[in-house]
Amino acid sequence: xxxxxKSSPADQVSTPTPLWATVVKWLxxxxxxxxxxxxxxxxxxxxxxLYIVLAAMVAMAVLxxxxxxxxxxxxxxxxxxxxxxxxxxxxxVMTVSTAFTNYGDGHAISKEESIAAIxxxxxxxxxxxxxxxxxxxxxxxxxxxxxxxxxxxxxxxxSVKLGTKDGLRDLPAAGVEKSATGKITKAPGYRILNAxxxxxxxxxxxxxxxxxxxxxxxxxxLSAAFEGKATVTYDAATDTLKDxxxxxxxxxxxxxxxxxxxxxxxxxxxxxxxxxxxxxxTILADPTIRAGFLMIFTWNIVFAALSVITTFVxxxxxxxxxxxxxxxxxxxxxxxxxxxxxxxxxxxxxxxxSMFNQEFGLVNSITGLGIDWLxxxxxxxxxxxxxxxxxxxxxxxxxxxxxxxxxxxxxREAAKIDGASPLRTLRxxxxxxxxxAVGPLLIASFAFNFxxxxxxxxxxxxxxxxxxxxxxxxxDLLITxxxxxxxxxxxxxxxxxxxxxxxIFFIVALMSYTGFxxxxxxxxxx
Amino acid sequence: MHKxxxxxxxxxxxxxxxxxxxxxxxxxxxTTAAGGASPSSAASTPAASPTTTGAPVRDQNVDxxxxxxxxxxxxxxxxxxxxxxxxxxxxxxxxxVDTRQQFKDATKxxxxxxxxxxAHDWLGELVQNxxxxxxxxxADLAAKFPKTAFxxxxxxxxxxxxxxxxxxxxxxxxxALAPTAPKTMDELVAMGTAIKAKSGGxxxxxxxxxxxxxxxxxxTYPYLSAFGGGIFAQKANGEYDSSKVIVNSxxxxxxxxxxxxxxxxxxxxxxxxxxxxxxxxxxxxxxxxIIGPWGTANAKKANIKYAVSNLPTLAGxxxxxxxxxxxxxxxxxxxxNAAIAQEFVTNYVTRKDVQLALFKALGRPPALxxxxxxxxxxxxxxxAFFEAGKNSKPMPNIxxxxxxxxxxxxxxADVISGKDPKTRFDQAQxxxxxxxxxx
Numbered sequence: 001x002x003x004x005x006k007s008s009p010a011d012q013v014s015t016p017t018p019l020w021a022t023v024v025k026w027l028x029x030x031x032x033x034x035x036x037x038x039x040x041x042x043x044x045x046x047x048x049x050l051y052i053v054l055a056a057m058v059a060m061a062v063l064x065x066x067x068x069x070x071x072x073x074x075x076x077x078x079x080x081x082x083x084x085x086x087x088x089x090x091x092x093v094m095t096v097s098t099a100f101t102n103y104g105d106g107h108a109i110s111k112e113e114s115i116a117a118i119x120x121x122x123x124x125x126x127x128x129x130x131x132x133x134x135x136x137x138x139x140x141x142x143x144x145x146x147x148x149x150x151x152x153x154x155x156x157x158x159s160v161k162l163g164t165k166d167g168l169r170d171l172p173a174a175g176v177e178k179s180a181t182g183k184i185t186k187a188p189g190y191r192i193l194n195a196x197x198x199x200x201x202x203x204x205x206x207x208x209x210x211x212x213x214x215x216x217x218x219x220x221x222l223s224a225a226f227e228g229k230a231t232v233t234y235d236a237a238t239d240t241l242k243d244x245x246x247x248x249x250x251x252x253x254x255x256x257x258x259x260x261x262x263x264x265x266x267x268x269x270x271x272x273x274x275x276x277x278x279x280x281x282t283i284l285a286d287p288t289i290r291a292g293f294l295m296i297f298t299w300n301i302v303f304a305a306l307s308v309i310t311t312f313v314x315x316x317x318x319x320x321x322x323x324x325x326x327x328x329x330x331x332x333x334x335x336x337x338x339x340x341x342x343x344x345x346x347x348x349x350x351x352x353x354s355m356f357n358q359e360f361g362l363v364n365s366i367t368g369l370g371i372d373w374l375x376x377x378x379x380x381x382x383x384x385x386x387x388x389x390x391x392x393x394x395x396x397x398x399x400x401x402x403x404x405x406x407x408x409x410x411x412r413e414a415a416k417i418d419g420a421s422p423l424r425t426l427r428x429x430x431x432x433x434x435x436x437a438v439g440p441l442l443i444a445s446f447a448f449n450f451x452x453x454x455x456x457x458x459x460x461x462x463x464x465x466x467x468x469x470x471x472x473x474x475x476d477l478l479i480t481x482x483x484x485x486x487x488x489x490x491x492x493x494x495x496x497x498x499x500x501x502x503x504i505f506f507i508v509a510l511m512s513y514t515g516f517x518x519x520x521x522x523x524x525x526x
Numbered sequence: 527m528h529k530x531x532x533x534x535x536x537x538x539x540x541x542x543x544x545x546x547x548x549x550x551x552x553x554x555x556x557t558t559a560a561g562g563a564s565p566s567s568a569a570s571t572p573a574a575s576p577t578t579t580g581a582p583v584r585d586q587n588v589d590x591x592x593x594x595x596x597x598x599x600x601x602x603x604x605x606x607x608x609x610x611x612x613x614x615x616x617x618x619x620x621x622x623v624d625t626r627q628q629f630k631d632a633t634k635x636x637x638x639x640x641x642x643x644x645a646h647d648w649l650g651e652l653v654q655n656x657x658x659x660x661x662x663x664x665a666d667l668a669a670k671f672p673k674t675a676f677x678x679x680x681x682x683x684x685x686x687x688x689x690x691x692x693x694x695x696x697x698x699x700x701x702a703l704a705p706t707a708p709k710t711m712d713e714l715v716a717m718g719t720a721i722k723a724k725s726g727g728x729x730x731x732x733x734x735x736x737x738x739x740x741x742x743x744x745x746t747y748p749y750l751s752a753f754g755g756g757i758f759a760q761k762a763n764g765e766y767d768s769s770k771v772i773v774n775s776x777x778x779x780x781x782x783x784x785x786x787x788x789x790x791x792x793x794x795x796x797x798x799x800x801x802x803x804x805x806x807x808x809x810x811x812x813x814x815x816i817i818g819p820w821g822t823a824n825a826k827k828a829n830i831k832y833a834v835s836n837l838p839t840l841a842g843x844x845x846x847x848x849x850x851x852x853x854x855x856x857x858x859x860x861x862x863n864a865a866i867a868q869e870f871v872t873n874y875v876t877r878k879d880v881q882l883a884l885f886k887a888l889g890r891p892p893a894l895x896x897x898x899x900x901x902x903x904x905x906x907x908x909x910a911f912f913e914a915g916k917n918s919k920p921m922p923n924i925x926x927x928x929x930x931x932x933x934x935x936x937x938x939a940d941v942i943s944g945k946d947p948k949t950r951f952d953q954a955q956x957x958x959x960x961x962x963x964x965x
Contacts, residue, residue, distance in 0.1 A: 046637070106654040106925065108634060117656035117859065121684050131664050195613040199589055199866045220662040221869030222613075228662070265769065268654045268682065268925065350801075359730075359797035360806075374739045375796055375943065463740045463936075468953040470740075470932040484932075492928075 025066070032062050058082060099498035102255055102275045104486075107495075111252070111271040115234050118241060118257065118267050122232035126215050129227035130155050133183040134219055136198045137190040144197050151209055151217065152184040152192070153225055160184060163209030163217050163225075183223055195222055241267070279499035292472035292481060297507075299381070300477045304449040307388045308442055314389060315396025316434070320426070323404045334401070341394035349458035352387040356459075377474035380460050384475055387459055388449070395445070396438075403437035404430070439519035446515065447508050451479045478504050582620035582628075583637075589615035590866045593622040593629060594643035601887035602643065609874050615866060626651075633657040633860050640861040641871060646678040646687065646852040649923040653681050659859040660684045661868060667876060675893045677764050678852035678920035687854030688871040689893035690884050694915030695748065695818050695848035696834050698825070703729065703813035707835035711784070711846075714814060714838050715793055721813050731798065731812035732791075737942055738799030741935030744921075745816060748837055748846035749781035751918070757930055758922055768926035768962055773934060774948075774955035777843075782938070782947035784840050789942035796939050818851075819890050819911050834910035848914065849921035852893065929961035 036059035040052045061082075065074045101107075109117065133154035138147035151163035152171065160178075162171040177186035185192065198204065208216025208228075215229035231245040241250040241257050250257040250266060255273045258266035283289055318337060322330050340348065355362040356373035364370055373383045407430060415425045456462055462473030462480045471484055482504065486497030582593065590610070594602050603619035610617035620639065622628045626648050632638040634655065642658075652658045663685050668676050671689060679687040697714075699707060703721050708714035718732030736742050743757075750756050755778030759770035772778060788794040798806065807815040808828035815821070816837065825832045837846035855871045857864065874880060881897035884890075891912040892898045902909040921927075937954035941947045 105651055108630075108655040113656060120859075121653070121660050121682070123660065124684065125662060195866060195869070196589060196615050199615070199863050205864050218662075219865065219868075221872050222865055223869065223873070224662075224664070226662050226664070268650065269656050270654070354801060357797055357802065359795065360802060461740055465740065465936050468957065470936045470957060487928075 029063060029067055032059055095498045095501060098494055099279055099502055100274055100276060101272055101495045102278075102493070103272050103495045104493035106268060106270045107255055107272045109269065109271055111273070114257070114267075114269040114271040115241070117269045119230055119232050119234060122243070123218070123228040123230045126213070126227045126229050129215075130157075132156075132161070132217065132225040133181060134223055134225040135184040135187075135192050136201075136204065136219070136222075137187065137192045140189050140191050142191070144191065144193060145200060149193075149201060149204060149207060150190065151219070151225060152187055152190065153217070154178060154182045154184055158182065160187075165207070165209070168209050168211055168217065181223075198222055275495065279496045282496060283499055283503065288469065288471060289485065292469070292476075296472065296476050296478055296481050299475070300450060303381075303384065303477065304446050304452075306385055307392060307449040307452075308446045310385065310389045311392035311396045311445070312400075312438075312442060314393040315398075316400045318393070318397050319400035319404055320430075323401060334397075337397055338394045340390055341398070345391055346454055346458055348391055349387060349455050352383070352390070353459050356383045374460055375464050377464055380464055380475050384455065384459055388452070388455060391455070392445070392449075399438050399441055400434065403434050406437065407433050436519075440516065443512055443515040443519065447512050450477070450508055450511075451504065452477065453479045453483070456480045457483075478507070582622055587616070588618040590617045590641070590863050590870060591639040592617065592619045592641040592643065593625060593639040594619065595623070595625050596621050598643055598884070598888065601883055605874070605880050605883055606870075609870055613866070613869075629858075630655055630657055633858055636860055638858050638860060640858055640863045640867040642856045642858060644854060644856060646689075646854050647921045647923050647927065649679070649681050649686055649854075650925040650927070652856065653686065654925055656859050658686050658856045659861065659864070660686055661688065661857055661871060663688070663872065667872070670876070670895055671893055672895060674850055674918075674920055675852050678850065678923060679854055680765065681923060682765075683763065687856045688875045689852045689854055690875055690881055691853040691888060691890035692893055692912070692915065693819050693851045693853070693890045694911065694918055695745070695816055695837065696911050696914035697837050698807070698815050698817050698821060698832050698834050700807070700810060700813050701831045701833050703810070707833065708814075708838055711788075711838040711840050715788070715791065718793070718813055729811060729813065731795075731806060732793045732814070734798055734803045734807050734812045734815040735794060736798060736800045736803045737794055737796050737939055738801075738935075739796050739939060740932075741796075741937065741939030741942075742800070743931050743934040743938065744849060746781075746785070746934060746938040748816075748848045749784050749840070750778040751781070751847040752784075752840040752845060753777035753780040753843040755779070755781050756919075757934065758924070758926070760919075766922040766924050766926075768924050771955055771958050771962070773930075773937075773958060774951045779948055779951055780843060781840070782941050782951045784843075785938055786941045786944075786947045789944065794942045796943050819907070822889060822907050834907050834914070836910075836914045845917075847918040850915050850918045851921055853890065926962045929958055933957040933961070 036055050039055050043051045043055065061078060065071050065078050132151075135152040137150050137152050138144060139150070142148065148165065153161040153163055153168075155161060160171040160173055160176055161168055171187065175186070175188040176184060179185050193201070204219065208218045209225075210216050211227060213229070215227050217225050218228050219225050232241055232243050234241055239252060240260070242248070243250070248264070249260040251260045252258075253266075254270075255275075256266045256270040321327070322333055322337075327333075353374070354360075356364075358364060358370070358372045358375065361373070363373065371379050373379045411429055411433070412425060415429050420428070456475055456477055457480055460473070460475045462476040462484060464475075465473050472481070473484075476484075478500075482497055482500035485500065486493050590606070592602060592606055599619055599621045603617075606617040606619050622642075625642065625644055629638055629642045629644070630652070634657070638657070649658070663676065672692075675689040675692060676685060679685050679689060697707070703725075704717055708717055715732060722729045722732055735745050737745070747756065750773075753776075755775050756772055758766035758768060759772050761767045785794065803815060804817065804821055804824055806812055807817075807821075808824055808830055810830065822832070822834075837848060839845045855875045857867045857871055861867045876894060878894060878897045878900070881892040881894040882900060885892045885897065885901050885908070889908070891908045892901055898908075898912065902912065922930075933954045937950045940950050
């Protein structure tokens with residue numbers, strides 16, 4: 001394979017292609033085409049027009065690149081490009097666009113949907129009105145699926161009525177048969193629909209038999225009907241909702257329907273709308289957010305930096321130790337050391353949380369310290385760093401072992417011959433070479449720990465909290481803080497959370513950029 | 527190795543990558559439903575039991591789709607099939623792992639079920655996002671349930687669900703350690719302290735109640751309610767009023783003072799939390815625990831002889847009243863089969879045999895009074911839990927409750943670990959009011 005990657009485009013013309021490779025290639029292309037067609041079918045079923053176009057474009061790109069002999073560089077770049085667009089660029093676009101909206105619980109639907117939902121849920125049973133037994137029917141001979149539906153109703157007193165879209169009238173009792181519960185099972189001139197036929201008539205959800213007083217007889221299920229009346233009406237001319245039962249008028253305010261007179265509460269069903277820079281303003285102006293930000297930001301940096309330093313130092317020391325030729329059974333030790341890395345992080349975090357329990361935990365019962373690990377702000381910070389050290393050192397051990405093994409032995413021998421002490425060799429020869437190799441990984445590790453949501457969430461939940469403010473925890477990272485900020489209000493606010501994550505993105509990007517610049521400098525020194 | 531061969535390998539790799547990239551970027555649930563939820567349902571309906579945590583994919587070819595969690599799926603699908611046979615339709619019961627969230631997300635994009643099974647405190651959030659539809663319940667049917675059951679299913683004066691079970695906290699005791707039930711908290715503490723002293727180190731806690739470092743508002747509420755305090759004041763129609771927070775009302779403060787006293791005595795501690803309270807009780811480390819009906823199964827498994835009784839009364843106040851939780855069948859506002867769904871919840875879920883079947887599967891007291899009476903006659907646990915919650919009020923179902931859990935829980939934890947009750951609950955009140963105002 002490595003040979004193939006090194007060959008120049010010129011070779012490609014000269015070397016004949018084996019038959020099997022051609023077959024496999026065209027089979028794979030066929031698979032792509034078939035899979036795209038199947039996928040498009042499924043997407044079409046579910047009504048995702050945009051995604052069909054995207055899938056088709058990806059498939060065409062695959063064909064254009066791999067079915068032809070041209071575009072050799074694209075043959076290598078396409079997989080990465082597709083993944084980059086799908087897994088990186090697309091979520092970023094979604095996040096950024098959400099940040100300019102008020103999207104969240106209570107603001108999940110459109111304004112039209114909110115009006116419809118409010119009006120629909122204001123339909124209440126008219127007090128004292130009769131409740132009917134219901135059979136849904138169509139006139140004899142009319143098509144079941146489209147014929148004008150009628151309601152055959154039995155009033156509580158046993159009289160039978162006919163409800164049409166024009167109103168309610170008596171049904172001639174002659175020839176009408178009823179079940180034991182009073183439901184009409186047969187009426188001359190009408191074909192009664194069964195459950196499945198009623199269900200298929202989607203128009204029935206809107207159907208109501210008008211009755212005097214503005215209400216309507218509506219079905220409740222398949223076999224009962226009640227007289228209901230909507231108490232809220234929408235006036236498109238003034239863009240207001242009016243509740244006829246209380247006489248209150250509601251106007252659109254902050255994407256909610258609020259009472260015009262400012263008294264009392266509005267309707268819970270708000271709508272999603274564009275709010276421009278409001279979420280960003282909130283972050284910069286809200287006193288709670290500002291007060292917490294600096295403290296959390298400082299701890300966030302300290303946490304990420306200390307996590308990287310402690311795990312790296314421990315991992316490197318162990319790697320140096322186990323890289324020594326005189327040590328027997330290195331494979332075994334190495335395997336054991338990697339174990340913490342192999343156990344899922346959330347299991348480890350929960351385990352450590354119970355080990356840090358002040359009264360019942362292993363840590364205090366072994367050391368006899370009696371520290372309130374998770375209840376004291378400083379102890380909780382220490383507990384987090386200890387847990388993260390346990391979780392993180394195997395990774396550093398692995399990469400350091402790899403990097404150490406790639407350092408040529410002749411440099412060390414040269415140092416030895418020149419009379420350098422082991423410590424001097426480590427400091428002046430091994431460390432610089434090691435750092436060049438693992439430097440970028442340390443930055444990556446920093447960025448990862450900067451947003452290490454899972455550890456904090458599972459171990460302390462961001463706590464312990466300062467007395468008067470349970471939105472700022474003493475072990476909170478920006479990301480757990482953002483999470484709480486977005487979800488601890490009355491309603492989860494995805495718009496605000498998206499705005500916060502954009503801020504976090506810029507902070508991490510800035511620090512990573514500086515970091516990478518530094519490592520570049522390191523390389524130049526060498 | 528030839529250039530061409532490399533190309534071929536790359537192509538097959540890309541085929542897979544390209545497809546996975548498409549799948550990954552689409553928000554549609556990609557879990558494929560397979561297999562039957564239960565042997566009985568597999569025969570007649572294509573019920574799904576997804577093995578991943580994704581939302582189930584709605585079956586297009588059935589007349590009614592119900593989502594529930596794994597615990598309830600078997601029973602629900604048994605009688606849903608019966609309903610299907612009675613009405614000549616096909617019913618699918620699907621398991622949603624995170625029912626609340628998945629229902630909300632799926633309904634938003636029109637892929638939700640017709641019916642969803644869930645707790646009543648989801649209601650405010652579901653109405654807010656227009657995901658559930660009102661249900662018309664005739665008065666004579668509502669009368670067959672305790673008043674609080676339908677009260678819990680109401681939001682803004684409209685009924686949105688049909689109750690099938692209720693649940694609340696009660697006092698559970700290890701009868702090997704504490705043969706008789708204490709009536710008052712003072713009695714409980716005295717008994718527990720004596721038992722602990724006698725045990726020679728085997729018993730570590732006088733009583734267990736999850737507090738944790740960040741507190742637990744659900745377990746805090748009974749202390750406040752014993753003195754007439756609580757979280758929100760009720761409106762005339764029984765609904766909670768989010769503009770009247772009563773966390774620092776005199777009654778609530780009295781409750782907080784009891785928490786402080788119990789904390790000082792070491793009865794309550796922040797070192798007992800959700801993660802270890804049940805385990806400690808099941809290991810015989812304490813004679814008493816405050817717990818809901820979900821605790822009986824593990825106690826039985828651990829071979830603990832237990833009995834359930836009312837929460838104790840507090841000196842100077844009344845009996846501790848836990849929150850009442852009501853389990854409901856909701857009809858989706860975007861139901862594709864609305865008529866059948868309404869029929870199912872109003873006329874089928876309210877049947878005695880159905881409620882009893884759900885009781886047998888879940889161990890929660892049935893909501894229907896007739897069904898409860900029959901269950902209580904045979905099962906002392908169910909009777910005891912029901913009695914403990916007989917006079918309790920439903921947990922608030924208004925969205926403002928989201929702003930309460932954190933501040934109230936933390937205030938209780940702080941008071942238990944020694945902070946001044948009045949100051950701390952005043953702060954919590956202020957914080958809750960501010961959070962609600964933020965919207």
